[in-house]
Amino acid sequence: MKSDRSSSQLSLQRPELLAPAGNWDCAKAAVENGADAIYFGLDRFNARMRAQNFTEADLPQLMAFLHLRGVKGYVTLNTLIFPKELAAAQQYLRTIIAAGVDAVIVQDVGICRLIRHISPDFPIHASTQMTITSAAGVEFAKSLGCQLVVLARECSLKEINKIQQQIAQQDTSLPLEVFVHGALCVAYSGQCLTSEALGGRSANRGECAQACRMPYELITDGETVNLAERKYLLSPQDLAGLEVLPYLVKSGVTCLKIEGRLKAPEYVANVTRVYREALDCVMVQLAKGKGMPTTKLPHLPISPSTSQERYNLEMAFSRGLYTGWFGGINNQELVHARFGKKRGVYLGEVTRIHNEQVTLKLEAPVKPGDGIVFDCGHPEAKEEGGRVYAVVQKGKEVVLTFGRHDLNLRRVHLGDKVWKTNDPELDKQLRQSFAGENPQFQRPIYIEVYGEVGQPLIAIARDELGNIVQVESAISLVEAHTKPLTKDRLQEQLGRLGNTPFCLGTLSNHLNGTVMLPVSELNRMRREIVTQLEELRSQPKRWQLSLNASLADLLPSLTPPLFHSPPLPLSPSLIVLVRNLQQLQAALQTGIQTLYCEFEDPRAYTKAVQMVREGQTIANQTIWVAPPRITKPGENWILQQVRASEADGYLVRNYDQLQFFATDRCIGDFSLNVANSLTADYFQHHFGLERLTASYDLNITQLEDLLTSCSPQWFEVTIHQHMPMFHMEHCVFCAFLSTGTDYTNCGRPCEKHEVKLKDRVGSEHVLKADIGCRNTVFNGTAQTGAEYVQRLIDLGLGHFRIEFVNETPDQVAKTIHCYHQLLQGEITGSQLWRELKLQNQLGVTRGPMGVSALQS
Missing domain, CATH: 3.20.20.380 (Copper homeostasis (CutC) domain)
Incomplete structure (x- = not known):
């Protein structure tokens, strides 16, 4: 799969595409499908402890692989660190820095201080777990020595633009990163204490139990509200920012992040490829002066198209796709509340059940081998599902046949919604995208050629990362009587870069006169260019690492008098x-x-x-x-x-x-x-x-x-x-006790009713709203x-x-x-x-x- 990026785009700010990697296969899937960088956890101190994760011993090999392919690698050290862990964290950080990792993503303020103390230049990215929602938050991160800020997912495009304006005016500007796709936490990251409250498993320690994906009943003024099939009151649809990419590029964000370190490599390959191709297309359009978005942002739900991109994203993993908070607050759409787990592509409703066959009015493609599930409105119960054996089209309907005894059709009902949850053919294509040892996604190099009769041919090649090499021919150029070295001939020979990490971006021909060189020598030069560029790219980053600086230098003195502490009460x-x-x-x-x-x-x-x-x-x-x-x-x-x-x-x-x-x-x-x-x-x-x-x-x-x-x-x-469990932008009052979208039209039910959420074990938790219409669920x-x-x-x-x-x-x-x-x-x-x-x-x-x- 070759990159489709022209040199005209290089003058524009193309955001980095950052993909998740929970293991080696995910890392390869990201690289081969166009990620500019990956982020991954090690076996400690990361917010996805359930992921397979890498080990410290993997780092040299992993970073060499990534850098050879022109991809950066960021380590997630995005949990709180407890006092007795600081010494281990220090050694951990020294290993990470020495391995040439490109940056570390951090939540803990103390860890930011420790990194900057032992290394003056190693990049720190402020995690979304730091709950940064404003210019003041960016300034705080900068004061800690951070080089990039991952904004809270609750920031709208309007707010992102406002933050950009403010940090530019205050001269505290840092690059900003935003999540563009994947699961949305209903609570602000870094502010969710639900798992801690209910079981001593902290989300701030990578042990989230996903209580937001569970069903709840709404109790208003002591009475249960009948919400029909809507039970998943705290489970947002998945974020899909595909349609707002032009707005994100225009906003100047530096990095677009895909969520999913717990997901399979097929998910990583699928979503990375969709966003790589879409982002490249946006950059081409913007470079041509087309597709420039207006300053006014309309409300932006994903359109109900059946495009291949949407199909792929839904098959990757979907609880429903939505633009999240990018378009502002819409409490009616953020959480549909009908299920809290993966669905996939919606196929239609059951219209007939007869002789081991199910008929439905089809709304998306289905074929033998696809996996489907029947949704009767009770996703908390065991659901019927299986693989399609045969598909027969009958007018506007389709008849699906299943293997004998694969389904209990007595548990399937007329009107059940049918979802395609698996497409083996798509999965096979995705696995092929990162199978084998040869690079499949190639990144462009740009070559300039100089020379004249009697002089060697000089080729200067550079990649997008700034690496540059110069190769000379071993023999001199001679005057051409036939087949001179035209731009086309040079492109043909020097562009034969199959099985390498590179493809030819542009070639500039600065040869004087009609000259020639044997094809064998051009081929040797091409191979030499590849070898030298690969060698340069594979070098580990060399960050400064002070051998004398240590954790002990930063620990507060326990010798009185201590800094301005008020006296203890009697x-x-x-x-x-x-x-x-x-x-x-x-x-x-x-x-x-x-x-x-x-x-x-x-x-x-x-x-x-x-x-x-x-x-x-x-x-x-x-x-x-x-x-x-x-x-x-x-x-x-x-x-x-x-x-x-x-x-x-x-x-x-x-x-x-x-x-x-x-x-x-x-x-x-x-x-x-x-x-x-x-x-x-x-x-x-x-x-x-x-x-x-x-x-x-x-x-x-x-x-x-x-x-x-x-x-x-x-x-x-x-x-x-x-315990304040969930603290969230999502307003349950507005979503389920009104037909409004936000505070402007909800009628303020939060001021009129006492509301509780009843969980699966019968506990009733108190719901409160604050002046900003943010909700907190308090443990009952x-x-x-x-x-x-x-x-x-x-x-x-x-x-x-x-x-x-x-x-x-x-x-x-x-x-x-x-x-x-x-x-x-x-x-x-x-x-x-x-x-x-x-x-x-x-x-x-x-x-x-x-x-x-x-x-x-």
Whole structure:
């Protein structure tokens, strides 16, 4: 498969096409189908631990293979790193850098610091797990030494363009990468605690259990809403950005990323090829001045065409294809809710069942050997399916025959939807695309030829990566009496590049006069060009790697006095976070000194501050208010509303808020993902935060490691809460309690109803919306780490937080009283747990702080 790229495109910014690789076959599939780069995990510290993954020992061979083929390789080190893992991570990074890897994709702030300390030039890519949604996030990544930012998938094209404008104006510009195809997480990456909450398996550690793909019931004001066959309320359709490629190119994004490190090599080959060919076509059109998109972006669902590209993408893997958030918010289309697993190509509905045969009105091609499944609207149950044995066309309908006993036709019904889930012929074609040892996807080289009679022929060849070689003929040119070296003859001989990684892009003929050279010599020169270019390309990248720099240089000093840490309270301090004014009133009456408010409407913060100051009964009582978890371009008005409350301080959640509230008293919340001392030290010293909330991914042992690796005065720990599981742009209120698409036309059902999501085991989880219309699903059962409190006090921790969601004022008062008793030593953690568990409406379990400790 030859590349169809002309030199006229080289002046345009062609985004890099980045493909996933979970193993060697996937890497070959990506390379042979046109990927410019691949990303892959090793056996530790990557966000797809279920993938087959590569090992450190594979790196030299893998990188040599990739570089020979003109492809870059990026390692994913995109998880949080715990304190005891930092030393291993340092050695891991040295191996990666020494192997000539092209970049590492990172989530953890401390790991960014460590990389930049041991290597001043090794490229760092800020992972989508860093939840970067704004210019402030890009600036934050740049301050850590990152060279590229992978934006959150929730960013629309309009927002991407706005971020590009802002970072250009602020001179903090970094290349931006976006996901263009594949599975969409419903929650913001880096902010999903669902797997952690439900089973101690953290998505921030590569162990996502995919709870978003499960069925849920919608409970509104205590009643189950009849949504018919729509049960998969949190399962988005798969992202397909094929139709917005011109807009993405115009936006100036540097890299287009395909999701799928858990997918098969056929998927990688299929999707990579579709996007390679489509992107090349877009670049040709734009280079000719055609196809330039307008500045106004229309709503962009994928059209219901049956083009080969769409067919291939649906057969690769599809839960339905959609442009995701590129076209903005459309809650009616993002999640169709009818299934949460792979379907494929829609064939039609069953119209007749007779004599082991099924008739349907066909909407897409089907042939013997294809695999199909019958969808009766209950995908959670076992579904009938099998291979087609014979196909007979009857007018506008088709009769499908199956092998004897392959199907239980009693479980197939009239009206069932039929999906093609497998096309063996397509799979065979795809496997052939990366089979064998000879390169099948060739990348262009550009040759210039110089010479005259009596002088050697000089050929200068360069590739797209900037490698350049010069080869001279061993004999001189002579005057041609017949068959002179014309451009066509030179192209014919020097372009014979079969079985090499190259194809001839353009050839420039600068020969003087009519000259000739034996064909055998031209062939030798061609082979020499290939050999020298291959040798240059196979050289490992040589990054600077300081032998003297080490992790120990960055670890915070444990010798007092520590950096501006406030003194520990005389006795352990209880902090209470409330989510409405009634809870706040109840907390005030218990004499709590430090109060946090996280309300759905920040305008209510003014009233909350007024209540605290007017009802103040204890000295130095403070009220802190929380902005929403996510801030996007154009949303500073929300932060201004928060500041207008004139609270004592702010609970900051993201990079915009670190910047906006830089001159105010601030405490860093759990969403900053502080899991080790290098990260904690960075936030303390660069932003002057009074305290940091330890990451919710830490179990008790890891939390103890964090508190002993830096000052415990820097931290507070949440010991009672309804874990915020999903935090998402998807608005369940809008999608299923209205016919609107977004906040402009939904009628605001979030302000009128109390909503819960009921999972498969009967647990009901609380759904809340914030001022930005983002939803959070809170675990319906509160979790406590009370049994570990005394251990944490003994380590010097002085600040303990408890959080409420939908508790009544009476429950708030009772819970606060129990934790007061715990911190005063009047009851044990086990006694508190039993006491709260007796309050049936509240319901409390031992949380993942303990669950994870048992599993670690």
